[in-house]
Amino acid sequence: MIAAPRLALHSVGFSYPNQLPALRDVSLAIEPGEFLALLGPNGSGKSTLAMHLNGLLRPAAGQVTHDGEDIASFSVGVLARQVAYLFQNPDHMIFCETVREELAFGPRSLGLEEGEVAERTEAALDAFGLAAVAQRQPAGLGFGARRAVSAAAVFAMGTPVVVLDEPTTGLDQGAATRLLDLFKDRQRQGGTVVLITHDMQLVARYAQRCVLLEGGAVSAVGSPQDLFGQAELLRRAGILEPPVVALARDLIPSGGAGIPLSPEEFCRAFREQVAQRG
Amino acid sequence: MLQVKVTDLYFAYPPALPGEQSDWTLRGVDLRAERGEFLSIMGPTDAGKSTLALALVGIVPQSTGGRIRGVVQVAGLDARQHPVAELARHASLVFQDPEMQFFNLSVETEVAFGLESLGLPRDEMSRRIAWALQLVGLKGLEGRSPLALSGGQKQRVALAAVLAMQPSVLVLDEPTASLDPQGQQEVFEVLDRLRRGGNMTVIMVSNDCERVAQFSDRVAVLAQGRIVLEGSPREVFSKGQMLRELGLAVPQMLEVAQCLNRELGTQHAFLGLEEARVALSTREART
Amino acid sequence: MALAVDFYVPGQSWLHRLDPRVKLGFAGCAVFLLILLRSLPAMLGATALLVLLHGSAGVPRGRLGELVRALLPVSALMFLLRVAFYPVGPVMANIGPLAITVGGLAQGAGLGLRLLAMGLAIFAVLYSTRGEAIVRGLGSLGMPYALALTLGLALRFIPTLRLGYDSIARAQRARGLDLEGLRGLGRARAQMPIFVALIVSSFRASEQLARALEARGFNTPGVRRTAWIELRFRAADGLCLGLLLALTAAVLYLHLRFGFGAGPL
Numbered sequence: 001m002i003a004a005p006r007l008a009l010h011s012v013g014f015s016y017p018n019q020l021p022a023l024r025d026v027s028l029a030i031e032p033g034e035f036l037a038l039l040g041p042n043g044s045g046k047s048t049l050a051m052h053l054n055g056l057l058r059p060a061a062g063q064v065t066h067d068g069e070d071i072a073s074f075s076v077g078v079l080a081r082q083v084a085y086l087f088q089n090p091d092h093m094i095f096c097e098t099v100r101e102e103l104a105f106g107p108r109s110l111g112l113e114e115g116e117v118a119e120r121t122e123a124a125l126d127a128f129g130l131a132a133v134a135q136r137q138p139a140g141l142g143f144g145a146r147r148a149v150s151a152a153a154v155f156a157m158g159t160p161v162v163v164l165d166e167p168t169t170g171l172d173q174g175a176a177t178r179l180l181d182l183f184k185d186r187q188r189q190g191g192t193v194v195l196i197t198h199d200m201q202l203v204a205r206y207a208q209r210c211v212l213l214e215g216g217a218v219s220a221v222g223s224p225q226d227l228f229g230q231a232e233l234l235r236r237a238g239i240l241e242p243p244v245v246a247l248a249r250d251l252i253p254s255g256g257a258g259i260p261l262s263p264e265e266f267c268r269a270f271r272e273q274v275a276q277r278g
Numbered sequence: 279m280l281q282v283k284v285t286d287l288y289f290a291y292p293p294a295l296p297g298e299q300s301d302w303t304l305r306g307v308d309l310r311a312e313r314g315e316f317l318s319i320m321g322p323t324d325a326g327k328s329t330l331a332l333a334l335v336g337i338v339p340q341s342t343g344g345r346i347r348g349v350v351q352v353a354g355l356d357a358r359q360h361p362v363a364e365l366a367r368h369a370s371l372v373f374q375d376p377e378m379q380f381f382n383l384s385v386e387t388e389v390a391f392g393l394e395s396l397g398l399p400r401d402e403m404s405r406r407i408a409w410a411l412q413l414v415g416l417k418g419l420e421g422r423s424p425l426a427l428s429g430g431q432k433q434r435v436a437l438a439a440v441l442a443m444q445p446s447v448l449v450l451d452e453p454t455a456s457l458d459p460q461g462q463q464e465v466f467e468v469l470d471r472l473r474r475g476g477n478m479t480v481i482m483v484s485n486d487c488e489r490v491a492q493f494s495d496r497v498a499v500l501a502q503g504r505i506v507l508e509g510s511p512r513e514v515f516s517k518g519q520m521l522r523e524l525g526l527a528v529p530q531m532l533e534v535a536q537c538l539n540r541e542l543g544t545q546h547a548f549l550g551l552e553e554a555r556v557a558l559s560t561r562e563a564r565t
Numbered sequence: 566m567a568l569a570v571d572f573y574v575p576g577q578s579w580l581h582r583l584d585p586r587v588k589l590g591f592a593g594c595a596v597f598l599l600i601l602l603r604s605l606p607a608m609l610g611a612t613a614l615l616v617l618l619h620g621s622a623g624v625p626r627g628r629l630g631e632l633v634r635a636l637l638p639v640s641a642l643m644f645l646l647r648v649a650f651y652p653v654g655p656v657m658a659n660i661g662p663l664a665i666t667v668g669g670l671a672q673g674a675g676l677g678l679r680l681l682a683m684g685l686a687i688f689a690v691l692y693s694t695r696g697e698a699i700v701r702g703l704g705s706l707g708m709p710y711a712l713a714l715t716l717g718l719a720l721r722f723i724p725t726l727r728l729g730y731d732s733i734a735r736a737q738r739a740r741g742l743d744l745e746g747l748r749g750l751g752r753a754r755a756q757m758p759i760f761v762a763l764i765v766s767s768f769r770a771s772e773q774l775a776r777a778l779e780a781r782g783f784n785t786p787g788v789r790r791t792a793w794i795e796l797r798f799r800a801a802d803g804l805c806l807g808l809l810l811a812l813t814a815a816v817l818y819l820h821l822r823f824g825f826g827a828g829p830l
Contacts, residue, residue, distance in 0.1 A: 018627075042429065042458045056735050077743030085739035091769060092729075092736040095761035105758070109741030139765050140294050144323030153740065170374070170455050172322045172485050174525020198458050201530075240459040243488065243530045243551045251558055263533035270534075270558070271541050337776050366782035373780075378773035381714065382571075382696035382721030390793035395782035397791050407793075423571060439781060 004032035004160035004192040005066040005082060007053055013061035014048060022048045024216045025062070030194065032160075035187050037207035037224070038196045041238035044213040046196045050163045053194070054083035081110050084159040088166040090150035091139075099141075099149055100125065100134045106157040124156035127182055144175055151179055161192040168199060180206055200242050204228070204261035212237050225258040280351075281447050281479040282311035282334065287348035289329060289338060303329045305503035306348070311496075313446070316473050316480045318490040318511075321500035322525045327483045328374075330500060331451040334481060335371045336362040353446045367396055369447035370440040374455050376432035377425070385411070385427075385435050386420035392443040410438040414468050430461025437468055448472070450482045454489075462486070469493060491515060491529045491549045499524070512549060571724065572691040580622035580693040584802040585702030587809070588690045594813045595686035601820060604828030605675040612678050615685040624692050636684045640677035647673035653829070675830045696720055701794040710790055718774070726767065733762045 007030040014023040022045045030036055030053075038046045051057040052064050055076045063070050071079060084106070087093065096102040103124050107117040125131045128148045133141060138149045151167060162183055168176035176199070184206060187193050197203060203210060203224055210227045212220040220233055227233065228245045248260045252269050260266040287307040293300040303326045311317045321327045332338040336357040339346040350357040353368035370392075373379055380388055389410055393403045411417050414434040419427070424435045433453055440448065450469075454462040466489055472478055473493055484490055490497060490511065497514040499507035501524050507514055515521070518528050518536065531554045535546035548554040575581075580588070599611060619629055653668025690699070696717050703713035737758045738744065747755050819825035 041460060051735070054739060056739060075743060075745045076738045077741055077745065080739060080741040085736075087732070087736045087739070089732070089736075091766045092733045092762060093740065094765070095737075095758045106740040109743070111741075137294070142324035147323075157740065170323070170452065172525045173527040174522075175323050201527075238458065238460045240463070243554075244534065246551055247531070247534070247554055247558070250555055263530050263537055266534050267537035267541060270538065274542065332776070335780055337779055341776065341779060361786055362779045363782045363785040366780055366785075371776075371780040373773065373777060375773060377725075378770050379777040380721075381774070381778070382700075382717050384695065384697060387697045387793055391783075392781040394791050394793055395785055395788070397785075397788040399791065400793065400795070403791070403793055425571070443782065 002082075002160050004190060006030070006032055006068070007083075007161065007192070008065045008068075009049070009052060009059075009062065010065065011062035012049075012052060012059040012064060014052070014057060014059055016048075022216050023052075023059075026216070026218055027062075028211060028218060028221075030161075030192060032192055033187065033190050035184065035193045035206055035208045036195065037203045037210045038194060038213065039198075039203065039210055039227075039237065039239060040213035040219075044237075045216040046213055047165055048216075049213065050085070050165060050194060050196060053161070053163060054085055055079040056085070077109075080157070080159070082159055083161040083163065084154045084157045085163045086151055086154040086165060086167055088169060090143075090146040093150045093153060094138045094146060097137060098135050099130055099138050102138050102149055103130075103153050103156045106153050110157060120156045120158055124152040127155065128152040128179075143170055144172075147171060148175075148179070151182075155182060155186075160190070161194070162186065163194045163196070165196045166198070167195075168197065168202065176202065177205075198239070200228075200239060200245075204242060204245075224261055228261060229259045279313045280310060281313050281315075281353055282309060282317075282481065283349065283351040284309040284330075284333070285349040287330075287333065287350060288346065289333060290345045291329075292343045300344075302503060304333070307500070307504055309498060309505060311447075311479050311481060313479055314476045316482070316493055316495045318494040318497045319481065319483045319500055320485050320487070320490060320497060320526055321483075325500050326503050327500055328451050331371060331449050331481070331483050333357065334447070334449050335369050336360060336365045337371070363395065366392070366445070367443055368445050369449060370443055370445040371449045371451065372433070372436050372440055372453050374452040376429055376436060376456065379436045379439075380424045380432070383424075384420065385416065385422050385424055385438075388424055388435055389439045389442050392439055396443065406442045406444070407438075410442040413441060413471065414438045415464070428461060429457040430464035433457060433461065433465050434468060437465070441472075445478075447479045447481065450480070450484070452483050452485070454484070454486060462489075466493070485526065487515070487527045487529050491532070499526070512547065515549065571696065572688070572720065573695050574624060574628060574692050576623050576693065578622040578693065579801075580618070580689065582801070583693070583805055584796060584798055585690075585694050585698040586706055586796065586798075587802050587806045588694055589699070589702050589706065590806065591809055592687050592690045594809055596683055598813060598816055599679055599682050599686070601817070602826035602828075603675075603830040604826050605671050605678075605830070607826035607828070608675045608678040608682060608830070612682045612685065615682055615689065618689055619685065619692075622689065622693055624689075628692065632684060632688050633681065636681055640680045643680060644673040644677040647676050672829055675828070679830065691720070697794060698796075701792060701796060704792070705796055711784070722767075722770075725770070726763070729763055729766055730759065733759050733766070737762070 009026050009028045012023055012026045013021060015021045026049060038050060040046050048057060052059060055071055055074060066082060094102060096105060100121060103121045104117050107120050125134050130148060130152055138146060154162060167179060180202060183193050195207060207224055210222060210224055211218060214237060220227060228241060231249060234241050244263055244266045245259060248266055252273055260269045284307055287304050288302055289304040290300045290302045307330060319327055329338055333350055334352055334357060340362050346358060355365060355368060357365060386407060389407045390403050393406060414437050416434055416438060424432055454465050472480060494511050497511050498505050499514060507517060515528050515532050521528055529549055531548050531550055535548050538544055538546055546557055548557050648665060648669045649663050651669055651672065652664040652666040653672060654666050656664045656666050658665045700713045700717040704710050742758055744752060744755055
């Protein structure tokens, strides 16, 4: 896998035709190898921002750069070698006769040679547990399986940067974590992952850094710890804080350790507090 | 009085190609619900939850075809045989995707659609439309196009359209899975109001364990085509190991309670945030 | 997104307030007359009238432009075919074996305009009438409800399909599907992943919609369907209907008796 580029937006502005601005003077850098969560209410511009990273949308104002180089002159086809995008609706991607072909489409479109394509396809089939249905028609599978197929298809492209746009809606928690674990592995190998989601428990578990968008502008940047510590910010952003965080806010005054994001962390912090008081 | 009675239900969709045989999606499902009960159905993805929801309103097997065995009785009627359109006045379904439930009408006319199908006179329709829109909190949006509304609003229009028909059984297939937190909140507020009303039997398919714990009288877990766990929310969620193996989540507060019990030897059993706050504050005060 | 959810543009113009049945009648008469009349001047006149109609109904020029752009390819095709294969009168120029004639150009223009005019007539109805009013109007005129609803649903699906195409195109391009620089047949072939996914999605969506209809009691056996929307025929509607019928009758008479609008188209 090629080394991930540093992605950056410089004062990017964008409007959809005949509509109010979707992005307003957005400046953001995404470092190579980080797991970033893009948060915000519906309509705040998360997908719009993410689609600027691979050229699907072009800024009306400002620039988008990869490793400092403006991507304006590169086609989406070329940029797809660097940044892959998994859309929310798997049925917007699926069109092949077999699952195997579906996974091979991406690598093949990127111009890889057949040997490499086959290798990546098989690896993705295994990783996502799709080997058993490799010869089946993807459109005929259940929703969870189709979701896995679309995620595997993006995974097989092997790009250094991956954008996951609400990849877990409709999945049970086990399937959701299995999917994200696979992309987390990629990140450990040096890849960058940008996750757009409303599920705060996933953010707490996977994200290293969060960017909060409101009305097309960046309103906050920080670790999940930093973000969840600010109730007012979450409320404004229409984000539902996990019960553990709400409870911690009331019962455990913030110490140096930062706000607990999971039941285990809460338990530990509460125990320490009890020990201190007792 | 039993509003839902499913006994040993087996169902398989028609095969993709003629001559093949498709696997059973449902393999011996048993389910009961009393009048006024709020029953939630959880389960791993592709376990057959949507299929079960469709079976409760007769769309499975009447519209889908396929092989079926067993009993499905809803509001006293045989859902396998009773014409679906007729059954709809007794048991109606709200789908997961808000987009594909609207027919190019204004909000008001969408809500009226089911009432037109029932052949009601205009003054009765007018009363029910006003009542339904009030119930879901969308009074004032009568003339808008549902397709231009937010996700939460769309789903509430769908709810109003179904509630206006005043069914005795309301089935919801993952009603909030496609919505953002704001929309989810809006929809659950409506469901809460319904629950307090006490008259309607609600069957909700959902994996939102926090809300399931908060709203349900009973919870059933569907896995590999059958009900593998059933009981009160507390009973079901206490089987954390089994749920985790199935890929399902457990309410965070319960996990906290279990963890604290392990570490501090306490006997906590809270499920929800408020309970936890009270229990732990009191404990705090004592220490 | 860029596209409107609906063809309908909310407004209070006289056209908006007209009874949908009158408007449907108008569309019917307009199409009838456009087929009946066969001269270029007639087509020009009709198109001009219709543009005026749209203007007075307050249809934004942008929307009108969208419509024209959508119809232009087919209009242009009709124009070109006529010019290429039906030479009439004095020859202006020769392109290979084809003779470009003044008459051919005029007739080609006439055919192209006819299509445009029909589009304008039909869209005058779609822009100024809510989908549900069209369905109700058709039902009131005697069309079986199921058929009227089908037409309404078809209208509802067009923006959905357009949005679906955009979303799918984006998803496929993000996988490396490169459409840049391709035109014609090559482009069409390269777009296969988009079309297949669109067709499958559409089937899925229509299945969902069918189930939603059933879950709302559609077609309950033995029950006569009532209607929520009330249609009220006002004096203004009567006036317009009268004018419409009179105009149509007049044009028909003039055409049959005096050959008004007769021609080669």
